Amino acid sequence: MSAIRLILLDIEGTTLPISFVKDVLFPYSDKVMPDLLREKASDPLVKVALADIEAANPGCDPVAQLHDWTVRDEKVAPLKSLQGLAWKTGFESGELKARLYPDVPSALRAWHKAGLRLAVYSSGSASAQRLLYGYSDAGDLTDLFEAFYDLDIGGKKIAESYREIAARAGVAPEEILFLSDVGAELDAALEAGLKVCQLVRAEDGTQPHAGVRQAIDLAGVSRQFELPVS
Ligand SMILES: CSCCC(=O)C(=O)COP(=O)(O)O
Numbered sequence: 001m002s003a004i005r006l007i008l009l010d011i012e013g014t015t016l017p018i019s020f021v022k023d024v025l026f027p028y029s030d031k032v033m034p035d036l037l038r039e040k041a042s043d044p045l046v047k048v049a050l051a052d053i054e055a056a057n058p059g060c061d062p063v064a065q066l067h068d069w070t071v072r073d074e075k076v077a078p079l080k081s082l083q084g085l086a087w088k089t090g091f092e093s094g095e096l097k098a099r100l101y102p103d104v105p106s107a108l109r110a111w112h113k114a115g116l117r118l119a120v121y122s123s124g125s126a127s128a129q130r131l132l133y134g135y136s137d138a139g140d141l142t143d144l145f146e147a148f149y150d151l152d153i154g155g156k157k158i159a160e161s162y163r164e165i166a167a168r169a170g171v172a173p174e175e176i177l178f179l180s181d182v183g184a185e186l187d188a189a190l191e192a193g194l195k196v197c198q199l200v201r202a203e204d205g206t207q208p209h210a211g212v213r214q215a216i217d218l219a220g221v222s223r224q225f226e227l228p229v230s
C-alpha cells in the first residue's frame with residue numbers, strides 16, 4: 001500500500017459544522033448581497049458572476065436568484081464567488097470567526113509537523129477557504145495548507161477533478177487521502193484512485209456511506225491510517 005503524502009480536506013461537514021455555514025455564513029452573505037452588488041458593480045469578479053447568473057437564468061433578478069440558490073444550497077460558481085466576497089468584510093472586521101470542529105487544529109498541526117502535505121478542496125471559493133482558515137477560532141491556519149482548490153477544478157462529484165488535483169500536486173492519486181462527509185464526493189475520489197475516509201460528524205447527523213472507511217473526527221482518521229497524532 002502506498003504511503004499517504006497529501007491529505008485533501010473538504011470543509012463543510014468535515015472540518016467545520018454545517019450549522020456554521022447554514023446559520024451564520026449564509027444569512028450574512030444574504031444580508032449584505034444587495035449592497036455588495038451595488039457598491040462593487042465594477043469589480044471584475046462581480047461582473048463575471050452577474051454574467052454567469054444571467055446566462056443561467058436570463059432576465060432574473062440577481063439578488064433573488066442568489067437567495068434561491070443559497071436556500072437550496074446550490075454549489076454553483078457565481079454564488080460561491082460572490083459569497084466569498086461578501087464574507088470578506090465580515091471576517092476582516094471580526095464580525096465573523098470560523099468555528100472549526102475542536103479536533104481539527106491539533107490534527108492539522110500534527111500532520112503538517114510530520115511533513116504531510118495538506119490541501120483544501122471545497123465548493124466554497126478559494127478566497128472564502130482562505131478566510132475561514134485565516135480567521136478561525138484557533139487563529140490563522142492558512143500556512144498549514146499548500147493549496148486551496150475550488151470549483152474551478154471541476155465538481156466534487158466528478159472523478160476527473162481529483163485526477164486534476166493529483167496532477168497539479170505532482171502526487172500519485174493513491175498517495176492522496178481525501179476526507180469528506182459526502183458519499184458521492186468520496187465515490188468520485190475513489191474512482192480516481194485516491195484513498196478516502198468519511199467524516200461522520202454527530203453534530204451534522206452525517207449518514208454513513210457504504211463501502212468507505214469512516215471516522216468521527218480527525219483523531220479517528222489518524223488512528224485508521226496510522227498518521228501522526230498531536
Ligand atoms: C469554504 S466556504 C464555506 C462553505 C461553503 O459555502 C460551501 O459550499 C462548502 O462546501 P464543501 O464543499 O466544503 O462541503
Ligand SMILES: [Mg+2]
Nearest residue numbers: 010012013181
Ligand atoms: Mg462537505
